[in-house]
Amino acid sequence: MAIRDKLSGNEAVAVAMRQIDPDVVAAFPITPSTEVPQYFSQFVADGKVHTEFVPVESEHSAMSACIGSESAGGRTMTATSANGLALMWEMLYIAASSRLPIVLSVVNRALSGPINIHNDHSDSMGARDSGWIQLYCEDNQEAYDNVIQAIRIGEHPDVNLPVMVCFDGFITSHSVENIELLEDDKVKNFVGSYHPKEYLLKRETPIAVGPLDLQPHYFEHKRSQAEGMTNSKKVILDVAKEFQKMAGREYGFFEEYRMDDAEVGIIVLNSTAGTAKTVVDDLRDKGVKAGLIKIRVFRPFPFEELGKAVSGLKALAVMDKSDGFAAMGGPVFNDVRSAMFDYAKDVPCINYIYGLGGRDVRADDIAKVYADLGKIAETGKVKSTFNYLGVRE
Amino acid sequence: MAYNLKESTKKPDRLTGGHRMCAGCGAPVVVRTILRAVKEEDHAVVGAATGCLEVSTCLYPFTAWKDSFIHSAFENAGATVSGAEAAYTAMKKTGKVEGDTKFIAFGGDGGTYDIGLQSLSGAMERGHDMVYVCYDNEAYMNTGIQRSSSTPKYADTTTSPAGTVIPGKPQFKKDLTEVMVAHHLPYVAQSAPMTNFKDLYDKAEKAIYTKGPAFLNVLAPCPRGWRYDTPMLMDIIKLAVDSCVWPLYEVVEGEYKLTYRPKIKVPVADYLKPQGRFRHLFKSDVGAEMLKDLQKEVDRRWENLLKLCGE
Amino acid sequence: MSDKKRRFVFTPESTWEEMPEGGLILDAGNADDFLTGDWRNIKPIWHEDKCKQCMLCYPVCPDSSIEVEDGKMTGIDYDHCKGCGVCAHACKFGAIDMVDEAE
Numbered sequence: 001m002a003i004r005d006k007l008s009g010n011e012a013v014a015v016a017m018r019q020i021d022p023d024v025v026a027a028f029p030i031t032p033s034t035e036v037p038q039y040f041s042q043f044v045a046d047g048k049v050h051t052e053f054v055p056v057e058s059e060h061s062a063m064s065a066c067i068g069s070e071s072a073g074g075r076t077m078t079a080t081s082a083n084g085l086a087l088m089w090e091m092l093y094i095a096a097s098s099r100l101p102i103v104l105s106v107v108n109r110a111l112s113g114p115i116n117i118h119n120d121h122s123d124s125m126g127a128r129d130s131g132w133i134q135l136y137c138e139d140n141q142e143a144y145d146n147v148i149q150a151i152r153i154g155e156h157p158d159v160n161l162p163v164m165v166c167f168d169g170f171i172t173s174h175s176v177e178n179i180e181l182l183e184d185d186k187v188k189n190f191v192g193s194y195h196p197k198e199y200l201l202k203r204e205t206p207i208a209v210g211p212l213d214l215q216p217h218y219f220e221h222k223r224s225q226a227e228g229m230t231n232s233k234k235v236i237l238d239v240a241k242e243f244q245k246m247a248g249r250e251y252g253f254f255e256e257y258r259m260d261d262a263e264v265g266i267i268v269l270n271s272t273a274g275t276a277k278t279v280v281d282d283l284r285d286k287g288v289k290a291g292l293i294k295i296r297v298f299r300p301f302p303f304e305e306l307g308k309a310v311s312g313l314k315a316l317a318v319m320d321k322s323d324g325f326a327a328m329g330g331p332v333f334n335d336v337r338s339a340m341f342d343y344a345k346d347v348p349c350i351n352y353i354y355g356l357g358g359r360d361v362r363a364d365d366i367a368k369v370y371a372d373l374g375k376i377a378e379t380g381k382v383k384s385t386f387n388y389l390g391v392r393e
Numbered sequence: 394m395a396y397n398l399k400e401s402t403k404k405p406d407r408l409t410g411g412h413r414m415c416a417g418c419g420a421p422v423v424v425r426t427i428l429r430a431v432k433e434e435d436h437a438v439v440g441a442a443t444g445c446l447e448v449s450t451c452l453y454p455f456t457a458w459k460d461s462f463i464h465s466a467f468e469n470a471g472a473t474v475s476g477a478e479a480a481y482t483a484m485k486k487t488g489k490v491e492g493d494t495k496f497i498a499f500g501g502d503g504g505t506y507d508i509g510l511q512s513l514s515g516a517m518e519r520g521h522d523m524v525y526v527c528y529d530n531e532a533y534m535n536t537g538i539q540r541s542s543s544t545p546k547y548a549d550t551t552t553s554p555a556g557t558v559i560p561g562k563p564q565f566k567k568d569l570t571e572v573m574v575a576h577h578l579p580y581v582a583q584s585a586p587m588t589n590f591k592d593l594y595d596k597a598e599k600a601i602y603t604k605g606p607a608f609l610n611v612l613a614p615c616p617r618g619w620r621y622d623t624p625m626l627m628d629i630i631k632l633a634v635d636s637c638v639w640p641l642y643e644v645v646e647g648e649y650k651l652t653y654r655p656k657i658k659v660p661v662a663d664y665l666k667p668q669g670r671f672r673h674l675f676k677s678d679v680g681a682e683m684l685k686d687l688q689k690e691v692d693r694r695w696e697n698l699l700k701l702c703g704e
Numbered sequence: 705m706s707d708k709k710r711r712f713v714f715t716p717e718s719t720w721e722e723m724p725e726g727g728l729i730l731d732a733g734n735a736d737d738f739l740t741g742d743w744r745n746i747k748p749i750w751h752e753d754k755c756k757q758c759m760l761c762y763p764v765c766p767d768s769s770i771e772v773e774d775g776k777m778t779g780i781d782y783d784h785c786k787g788c789g790v791c792a793h794a795c796k797f798g799a800i801d802m803v804d805e806a807e
Contacts, residue, residue, distance in 0.1 A: 024480050072480035215451070217723070
């Protein structure tokens with residue numbers, strides 16, 4: 001029997017962490033993720049978990065301690081945002097290359113500068129090459145569900161990679177919404193215990209982690225790491241199937257909303273998808289064949305699946321809540337376009353960079369996007385590939 | 394158990410030969426003694442910061458460490474090992490590990506005095522049951538002898554060269570041992586591998602078997618960077634200690650204790666003369682003035698220490 | 705040369721699939737298999753008759769190359785000794801001499 005509750009995203013994630021009861025949580029506070037370690041340390045103080053909570057003195061030390069802990073054989077979790085993620089940047093790469101299934105909640109916040117504590121995706125997008133699996137969440141329910149699944153995905157012996165679960169700062173992390181929680185024992189049974197094959201504390205077979213790896217060896221180790229990411233695609237779907245059996249909620253690489261006969265569509269991540277879904281519904285009521293795709297799994301990128309999913313559209317817009325400053329649009333746009341070259345070459349695809357630094361994005365903004373797409377679908381002509389939505393110009 | 398060098402040789406070496414440290418390097422000499430203080434039946438998890446020791450002892454596909462070893466990055470040996478220690482505490486609660494495991498982090502002066510200082514301070518302040526050993530060779534040796542805050546004043550390094558205008562490093566050596574004493578740890582000590590190694594072994598044993606965080610600062614001469622005749626390793630150490638440049642002392646729960654007092658206090662110049670990195674101090678009158686400057690500071694710090702130790 | 709059984713032995717033909725994941729080294733202490741003895745220009749000669757078994761050479765060797773058994777020195781590990789000369793210099797009884805490697 002599911003437990004109905006009203007929780008903010010941060011609290012929901014903290015509850016998931018309590019139910020998972022990891023061996024170690026090493027975390028440093030940064031707005032708006034701070035509440036995750038705060039709620040969790042209350043669980044620790046009240047003896048509700050066996051976890052060792054390590055209040056480290058910086059985010060770089062947080063990921064370092066997580067690497068030490070996971071290498072030692074302990075299931076390890078943490079949380080951060082923006083410049084905290086940036087400070088642990090070198091350690092993210094090391095966690096992935098050492099094949100450590102750490103689970104990190106990234107409460108998406110704009111990377112400085114200038115300093116801004118509000119939501120955009122520049123932090124996790126900046127880490128997209130770090131070798132971490134990236135799951136994106138529309139709301140508190142998805143954040144809760146994804147954190148639980150992340151443990152199983154990362155720890156799978158075919159994967160052995162760290163996972164970051166990303167949800168919007170303040171919008172999702174602090175808004176209190178309805179949620180369906182699972183019972184403690186259900187989560188406990190779902191995640192099981194962590195049984196790494198090799199770990200520092202295994203007395204019978206001591207190992208060395210993190211050697212100097214010169215030209216004859218580095219490339220092979222990275223090739224092996226790439227295989228783990230490729231393998232994770234199947235594992236992500238298998239875990240989602242198992243999760244659906246237990247919880248009744250369905251997950252895949254992405255959610256297709258009213259895409260069956262859609263002619264105009266957008267690709268969007270996290271909370272904006274919620275706003276956009278209401279726009280799609282309004283348009284459908286007016287007879288416009290609108291749809292949207294909400295990406296859940298950004299790394300590994302569902303190249304073939306996403307490329308095929310948009311191939312039936314007459315016009316597509318990719319919404320990026322971060323700017324890669326590549327002078328060619330945002331990161332999601334570029335990955336999608338690349339997949340479309342193989343599977344949806346003829347579909348006109350344009351980019352909107354929006355919402356930077358927590359700039360509000362409203363239903364009428366998104367309606368404007370669909371209006372632009374409508375014109376493209378009609379005329380077959382693209383006036384402007386690279387666009388900004390909501391900036392004063 | 395009282396230290397007996399002969400008895401201690403019966404313990405198996407936890408660091409094998411076959412590592413790539415330079416011939417005559419002081420660092421593995423320090424490491425071997427520290428590890429020898431671990432009881433035979435105890436397990437150890439060793440961590441190291443990037444540096445001479447780490448790259449030479451753990452170069453794929455070889456590891457010279459018989460115990461489990463972890464390296465993650467340059468500035469975080471303290472944090473990394475503290476994470477492993479936290480996992481151990483948690484896993485003991487659930488019965489996933491048994492027996493006693495000792496956590497020992499090694500860092501050079503680069504990874505400890507400078508870039509690793511925050512991580513060390515945090516790990517020690519949090520009270521993890523671990524030992525941090527700094528093997529101090531007084532410069533960033535692994536990357537080619539660049540100055541660190543541990544480099545002595547006037548020493549010639551590649552980023553503080555003895556030039557015609559500036560005669561080597563302008564700053565006095567940072568006193569990291571005192572910084573760690575200010576953390577109010579159960580055990581802090583300064584030592585060196587000297588004569589029969591009793592000082593270092595006893596301190597290693599105390600550090601490892603005192604519950605909570607412990608810090609050891611150990612002098613580890615570098616024949617390449619200090620430019621002395623390689624076989625003289627033990628002589629150089631004895632001179633460093635007998636000139637009171639590197640006093641041997643310990644602070645147990647805040648109580649200072651001098652563990653070695655030289656019978657004859659040797660002039661600093663005698664310690665510096667065999668080292669090529671101080672050669673420019675012996676070439677001119679200006680150099681002679683610098684030697685006086687150094688002697689004055691050594692004497693000042695030594696007198697302070699004697700007072701603290703109640704001598 | 706060590707005759708220990710190794711869980712993984714790297715060769716120049718080892719493929720990425722054969723190599724343990726994550727760059728892990730599964731054989732603790734396998735550096736023993738790497739012979740640094742060929743670094744030497746000069747080598748120590750141990751004169752057993754002069755040796756007082758004081759053990760002062762044992763801890764000063766950076767390469768764990770003073771061989772001891774049951775509290776007594778038995779020889780020098782020439783597989784790993786790099787010829788640094790620290791042991792010879794530390795010996796008070798002239799029981800270790802450094803000679804040219806060619807000898």
